[in-house]
Amino acid sequence: MVGPGLTTLASLDAVRAAIRPGISTLELNDIADAAIRARGGVSNFQLVPGYRHTVCASVNDDVVHGIPNDRVVGPGDIVSIDSGADVGGWNGDSAITVVVPDASRPELVAERQRLADVTEASMWHGIARLAVARHLNEVGEAIEDYVESQGEYGILTDYIGHGIGRSMHEEPPVFNYRVRSRGPAVKPGLVVAIEPMITAGGIDTFTRDDDWTVATRDGSMAAHWEHSVAVHQGGIWVLTAADGGAAALAPLGVTPVPIA
Known part of the structure; x- marks a missing residue:
């Protein structure tokens, strides 16, 4: 049995590996569930009251909390x-964004x-700042600075990161943008989920009729890591x-250290 972080990664x-045109988001959900159970874990998403799936699958203008269903993934999505x-009572949480190939629309x-x-x-960039930060809200500064340097993108403000440990969602909040307060001190024992949600347009969102899926109000595409x-x-x-995180952090001048 491996820990919750690597089980989530698996x-x-x-x-x-399975995302392709023609596969449904519910099929992707079941693939994730099988991978978690094969490593001795359970989906912590299923422990959230009212949510019975293993993953959230958000496509195109859906940003987060998309419910897996019979929606079929298409080229270019x-x-x-x-x-x-x-x-073992400890939690992992992670997200990726994949763009499906479409040779007809490069x-x-x-x-x-x-x-x-x-x-x-x-x-x-947010993770790299955490390595040297004195206070947690420096993470949001680093994320915002980088996003703004890359063009006209929107950073969601209604949804942010969080602490994680015995529960999937714990204190403290982890902002993806500048806030006035410094936040808690960064010191050993702090474990957080850093998760920017970025759009190609505006940051206003609405919740779809399923009461879960959060989508951009202007229909712009979104990504979540x-x-x-x-x-x-x-x-x-x-x-x-x-x-x-060694490979991704090396260009940013940070060398992660395994936990003894």
Whole structure:
């Protein structure tokens, strides 16, 4: 049995490998569930009152909390998958965004891939800042600075990251943008989920009739990336990355340190 971070990662790796035109989001949900159970975990999303699925699957202008169903993934779609696992009473939480190839619309695919790439990179900039930050809200500053440097993108303000541990959602809040307060001190024992949600347009959203799925009001495309990160005596370690975040953090001047 492996820990919740790598179990969550395994579920997302399985989904990433399976995403293709013609597959439904419910099929992707079941693939993630099988990967989690095969490693001795259970979906912590299923522990949320009123939610019975293993992942959230958000397609195109759906940003987060998309309910898996019979919706079929099509060429050129931008698909965000958020997954989490509970293993031995500890929680992992992570999200990826995948753009489905479409040879007939290369410009559309490139535009959506850039949105996904900017969102992922902003997450890594936030994680890199966590490694040197004195206070948690410096993470949001780093994310906002990076996103603004990349063009006209919107950072959702209604949905943010969170602490994680014995429960999937714990204090403290983790903002993806500047706020006036400094937030709690960054010190060993802090474990947070850093998860920017970025749109290609405005940041206003609405909740669809299923009472879960959050979509952009202007119909713009959206992306969502997330990692769970631990601060410990030796530094930081990305719990939901196989290498602890080493490859992605190296260009940003950060070397993650395994937890002893």
